[in-house]
Amino acid sequence: MSKVETHPEIRDAVRKLCARFPGQYWRALDRERAYPTEFVKALTEAGWLSVLIPEQYGGSGLGLSAACAVLEEIHRSGANGAACHAQMYTMGTLLRHGGEAQKDKWLPKIASGEIRLQAFGVTEPTSGTDTTRIQTFAKRVGDQYVVNGSKIWISRAEHSDLMVLLCRTSPRDDNGKTSDGMSVLLVDMREAKCNGLTIKPVRTMLNHATTELFFDNMEVPAENLIGREGAGFKYILDGMNAERILIASECIGDGRFFIDRASAYAKDRSVFGRAIGENQGVQFPIARAHVQVTAASLMVDHAAQLFEAGEPCGSEANMAKMTASEASWYAADMCVQTHGGFGFAEEYDIERKFRETRLYQVAPISTNLILSHVATHVLGLPKSF
Ligand SMILES: Cc1cc2nc3c(=O)[nH]c(=O)nc-3n(C[C@H](O)[C@H](O)[C@H](O)COP(=O)(O)OP(=O)(O)OC[C@H]3O[C@@H](n4cnc5c(N)ncnc54)[C@H](O)[C@@H]3O)c2cc1C
16 A cells, blocks of 8 residues: 555445445446446445535535545445436535525435435537537526526436536627526426426446436426526536546546456466566556556545635646546556456456546546646646637
8 A cells, every 4th residue: 555545434334335236236237238226225325425415414524535535445346436426516516506495405305315416417419518608598487497408418317306407598698708697407307307308318338327318498496596597607617626526536446446456467367387467568557557546646635635625626626637537547458458358358347447437538527628727727828719
């Protein structure tokens, strides 16, 4: 161990829970592209998904580093927290910007698992990363918002009761502040499904329960507006730091999974009359992966500490996500190479984790956009867009 681990008790308990859901469980789901309902239920009942919800609303009121420990251990065990991680960061939008009545109504039920808040609707087919160009429009009519438009890549929509939805409530003003005029609605998907919401699953290279959403005059009660109308982009940005740090923790967990597996295999597999791990050509990539994951993990810890202290951490959260996702991807590639042909066999779980960890260089934000942020916001280079 080259680094002292935070929250050892949490890690130990999460490891024990994950041991009940071995590779066999995940492989079967992966084949069917099915949702890990039992795993999410077990995490919810053990209270691990509500660690960030304050105690007054039924959660454990812990800091972000505790949630990072939970997700890292899930991923290190070979499992995938993507089925349920969104609750941790989308809940923050409600907690930080929702009114007291909204928080009293929803947070205790989210903490207990009675209500699932797993869906986060931002991305649209035509706007891509340029969020200010979203077109989904919510028009206020009396005490309702009437929503029309569509979203793409909205994960877990079929397995969530609520969705944090970003939409325009006034048109984009090219001459003004383009991020103004967007609002956040808390959509009760159970009601919306019979009332203008269509969910269409999108099959991808990984088991991610992602979907396309269509809104056709979907009515949302005006009391479900979070915060102030028109100020929604800021609320979403606010939540993104937590999202990036938590996803980075999942990458650290993935990286450690690959390093654990590669180290064990390199010691065990004998070719040319000796363990393949005796060859430096096999050893060094494993050691390099360890160096990269450890360094990225320190960046994740740093970003989480700033977040917990209420300090600005946008750049650090971005850098943590980028270094961690690149470290986990290097480790994934190394692990396949170390296993030779067996790296491609389903029963080793490596090819599945390889596919799963690749996502994090694209979502929730792609590497180029992070580099652009660092270039312009940290280094003061000229803006390119
Ligand atoms: C499996 C999956 C799950 C997802 N889940 C969700 C979800 O739950 N909710 C949600 O809202 N979204 C979700 N997303 C969407 C995800 O956040 C986006 O895919 C991601 O932010 C990239 O946006 P895009 O796909 O529109 O790429 P684009 O914006 O079209 O970009 C395509 C490529 O061009 C590059 N690029 C674009 N502009 C520039 C530029 N100016 N300079 C340099 N490079 C540039 C990008 O880096 C990227 O590599 C998910 C995506 C996937 C694949």
